Amino acid sequence: MASTFDSTLSSLGISSTASTTANAAVNSSSTTLGTSDFLKLLTAQLQNQDPFSPTDNSQMVAQLAQITSTSGIADMSTTLKAIQTKLNGPSTADALSYVGKTILTEGSTAYGRTSGGIAGAAEIDGDASDVSVSIKDANGQLLNTIDLGAQKAGDISYDWNGKTASGTDAGTGPFTVSVSATGTSGSVASRNLVWAPVSAVAVPATGSPTLTVPGVGQVALTAVRQVG
Template sequence: MASAFDTTLSNLGISRYGANTAPTTTTKNNASMGQDDFLTLMTAQLRNQDPFEPMDNNQMVAQMAQFSSLSGITEMNATLSAIAQKLGGTTTSDLLSWVGSTVLVQGDTAFPRTDGTLGGTILLGDDASNVEVKISNADGTTLKTVSLGAQEAGTLDFEWDGSTDSGEAAGNGPFTIAVSAQNADGKSVSAQTLVWAPVQSVSFDSDGKPVLNLPGIGQTSPDDVVKVG
């Protein structure tokens, strides 16, 4: 069976072997043509051309242009691949720089800022006529209910001043955040809570992948971080 290389030569009107003989060849697994294959093909074309009807100069220039384009595309693909890997991956040094910072991740356990206030984000799956945020202490006692009223679907930020319903300071936490949302028909609307958590340390799991250690939340993949504060 003719190889992809032989088929290409045949399409160009080149006889790689004699008229009636062809050696046994091994089939290569590569389905694409690289720079070396292109150069070999061009060399074979020159070697096997009819001396009485040499290759047209315009055809030669066109093939050289194709070779140059192939070379440039190959180099460009390699460069773009390297850039994509750099942009798409977070290095260990990047993660270590997060230690001591706060990150926004999915969760319901939150710690207040140094001034006692607390902020978070809600992802609403649909428009809601009423959204409420309940903040509880470690014992499950509701400390504060923050009413956000009617909100549109999407991302919604909320803030809490750190005081209870009775006006007292709530303390250092940790606090549990619970969100409830209903539409105009009184049906529940899906609501996902994102909280800010400090990065205590960075470690590696059994597969060697880095994880962030967040108090109250546990180990979290860097891919799950929405924002770094």
């Protein structure tokens, strides 16, 4: 089959080297040979075949079967990819199920509980010899610092009782929370995670739905660490 195809290209004035280059260009770009392209090549093959040695019928049947199979596989692959994207992507129903619930997500603004204080987590990317959480008021004044000591990489939960360093009531906030972590080689990448309620869901015309979280903003479903 390959030799017949090469002969056809040669009769059209295309060398095997050029066809290899053309094939490489096709494979490296978004353009692919479809059924119509194959039929054009097959027609050219029939028009330029040697009348004393015509193309064998079995070869033609094999070529037609091959292009049909390849086209079918390509269509199936496209369909399966579309299904996979749909299954993996968050749906509006998934997002709506979060409304009214409290989630743990990255953020620096936290509101006090009715019982006082806040709960959250420090997320660090590597082992640290010292981890601390700083809590400030709306004016940027430091209220208290929670020393979490040495910690392994991951999430470290903390709970602040709502008291300042001097023991007075800090109020209900909002509070600005930041995490600091250091290791043997210096600072370790870290971030604060806050517990916050989901008040609504934003459904854009295109793209995935996002959660509306007071004090945090729009949060993607993939950014939710825990659900309370």
